[in-house]
Amino acid sequence: MSYWTAFILTLFSPVIGGFIYGLERIVRARMQGRVGPPLLQPFYDFFKLMDKRSIIIHSFHAFMGIMYLIGTWFALFVLLSGGDLLIAIFFHVLSLAFLVVGGFSVRSPYSVIGAMRELLHMVAYEPLYVLSAAALYLVTGTFQVSGILHSKHVPLIYLPLFFTAVLFSLPAILKKSPFDTAEAHQEIIGGPEIEYSGKFYEAVYTAKWIEYVYAFFFIFLFAGGNHILGALLIIFAFFFFNLLDNVTARVNFRQMVAFHWYILIPLAVINLMLIALWRS
Amino acid sequence: MDFKKFRKRSPWILHYNTGSCNGCDIEILACLAPKYDVERFGILNRGNPKQSDILLVTGPVTKRAKERLLRLYFEMPEPKVVVAVGACACSGGVFRHMYNVENGVDKVIPVDVYVPGCAARPEAIIDGIVRALEILKEKGKEVELPHWCSAQVKPPVNRVKLLDRCLEELHGRR
Amino acid sequence: MEKIVYSLFLVPWVLALAVFLLPGARFHRLRQLITFLSLPALSFLTYLIWNGHLPLQIEAPRWLKLAFTVYDYGLLFYFLYQGIKFRDFLVTVLALFQLFLLTWVLLIIPESSVPDFYVDRLSAFMFLIVSTVGTLICIYATKYMEQENLERENRFVAILLWFLGVMNLAVSVNNIEWFFALFETTTLASYILIRFRWDEVSVKNALRALWMNQIGGIAILLGLLFGIKYYGFTHFTQFLSLSGKPTIVMIPLGFLAVSALVKGAQMPFHRWLLGAMVAPTPVSAILHSATMVKIAPYLILRLSPVIKGTLLAKLLIITTGFVFVGAGLLALTQENFKKILAYSTISLLGLMMLTASMGSSMAILASLTLILFHAVVKALLFMEAGVMEKLFKAKYIEDIRRLVERAPITVAFTSIGFMSMTIVPYGIFVSKWMAIEEASNFLSHGAYVGSIIFMATGGVILALLYFKVIGVMTRKRGEFFRFQLEKVPFVYLFSTVPLVLFVIVGSIFIAKLLCLSVNPVVEAVIGTPAPIIAKGLTLITPVSELYGWQIIGAFVLLLIVPILAYFVHFTGTDRVYEYTCGEKLELNIGTYNFFCIQAVEPFVETAAVALFILTLVLGGGLV
């Protein structure tokens, strides 16, 4: 992918992410036997928030919300620009850092608890993502995203268990049930985002759409050079994770971390062993 | 660009119970359930005043709840509307003139729409919200104050101080 | 050249003596001046060595050998005396055992004509760290002790300076028997420094540090003994000649590696380093960053060409990787600021040894980068811990709450320090990145898969830890109404600012830094340089690239923005209170200390012991 396509894609990623989110709300509603909001609902929300009077706790906190948007945007660009996959993963951590520091900077119990749990989300899913970057390297022979996208192999065939593991940790990165402890609307009312309002909340809201693009692009990588398969994988992952969101209840953070560390990572390791066995 | 028309399309709700019998609350939640599904209109129950547009209040406002109600009210960014749901919230309902209630939400904060009924039917609540949206669309972004409050505000408003001021007045009223 | 090498040991000693001989409050300024002299003097000497013709083999005069033997006995008898004086069973027994082993070694040691000093680029690299970071810590210590105890300042600073000389000597000897002597001298130094305050806890912790490190000394002696028995080897360079030979007896190397693990405070021997926090903060700074614990990765690096690819290396990878994660986990439960730093040192030392024992050129590069940046960052963080302690009376995380309102500089420096240990563009991250990518090449072997899991998991755990602390520091009640820098004494600034600058500049120009300064060291360690190329700011590794714009972008996000955040005021917007469900609460927000992890602490330690024994028994080939 050239820099320009990456740049344009990144620029429009909030729009894409917004559509994904709109679709998600419809799909989720249909699964519950409801009609659901219109497809453009996220954008209506977006424009409404533009018009609200903003009230903030203090400027540092509000500023961190904006930085979270910029950081996520930049992380997405790093991923899409075809550079190193690992670096892109760690840039994602960097963008989360702003949300976390913002969440910690106010004296609100919900915000602080949410920020802490946000970090625990990171602890849960990040090793898996690093490991899958290594596994993708093993199959395609490169860490460069552009290389993976042009590789002749289809990593999915070699890494089915990895794909399963990433699929199951998708809710953790997007904060959906069962792994939505960081947001937990019924419990801590959105966690680190609780104290944002108006335009500043809008920044956080948009950043989350960008995260959708980020996460689904990661799924896309599992198809390697076969882009049609990649699109299918994304659609599958989308429906799967909506189903998961609907049918599961929230687990607590220990269960979340334990599930990732003791089930998903061993799954990934078994996959690695099998590849090694097969190749030798 | 005129953003006003989007206000109608994505009203987010904060629901607060000021001491109701829970009858009205159940009906509000019924609105969100598949049968009535208010999410069709983009309505979300946020549970967070800082990101909400509509305050749905149930109950007769007990003495204990009024301060909380005021705090929540000031936490909501303008433009915002208040919908009093149920007979209690409108006038005190079955609790009217009891020693511990304020006889209705409008004694504490300005109310835009009254939804009658004990308990208010979901249809009535939806109707009330739709009315509220009409009002919301026309509202300005100035800070709204309770009618009994004599404080003068000029932007930017420090709501911490405003609240203190109002609370003083609220407690000094009687 | 020889004279320069000798002066690297002697100059700190002379300065130490000078400082020692100027007691009292009167000479405080003079002592500061003398201490300050060590920075330019040692850096200049290191510069000469670095640009000189390396490696350098120096024949030591015969009397030196005798002197070392006498010194060895003197040292061990001193340990024995301390053991008896404080009625410490372990110290006494271990000292006796050491005496016994030493005598045995001396009885069978063969005459060899191998030069006793071997100064290559690795040694020069260590000189570099000692002579910059180490001396800055000494300068810092003069001010710190002025605020603590002016009467004993001369003694304290003198010990620190002397320690630097010892450290320089330790990394340039070739003779393992001498190495043992210096190893134990660093033990002695840490013992004296830890008990410096002479209260009950200090003495207890100092004795613990003593006996734990004595075990390391015993391991060296055993390694030497087996080395003599099997090969007749007494020098490091002789062992290096073994590299590439198919079947070698691993016992001596196993014991040497174990001594590195002990010195590097790897679990289960991590308690001594934790105990060091009772001493004045510069002690922690010097033990954790520039000297002492750095002997451990140094030793593994020295041996890495030989142990590369063997079972020992793989077991070392797993053991140190486990410590990397385990120490990080335990650090989460701590609430003492210095203890958190200590655990993270243990953790990162694990990572250093992990990468060092992987043994390929990229891994060695990663290890050296880690050593360099870790030394700088840890020194910085401990100095800031000292500043917090002295200026703001903050020792626990609870105390540093809302520090950002009072001390923006300290918070900024500490945050940079913390972030540079995990987050994207900084040196430590780069080395972790290189190590993960290098390990990906060997995924068919379990140890390397394990190493990736350990590196990824340990990395996020440390990130969790640091952000927890940063979060507590940056919490605030309201707006910055007026921006006001705290008054930090000049000496503190003088010793911390260069480190911060190095971390930032070094991370921006990481590609150049690695190619020009670190890669020659890699070449010296294993013979071939790592195949990396610097193109502008872009770092090109064999499998991937770290682009310059990524580094710059991350720096803009991480550095410029937080500084901006002080000055950005959204003046036109309303202010409001936090959401508390409408309740009026007096909020007092604590920190989450992960008490759930304390339950697994025994398991972590048991597993660490098991791995440790496994390393020794299987890796060392004792069976």
Ligand code: SF4
């Ligand atoms: S109006 Fe009736 S149902 Fe509603 S809260 Fe009051 S008493 Fe309950």
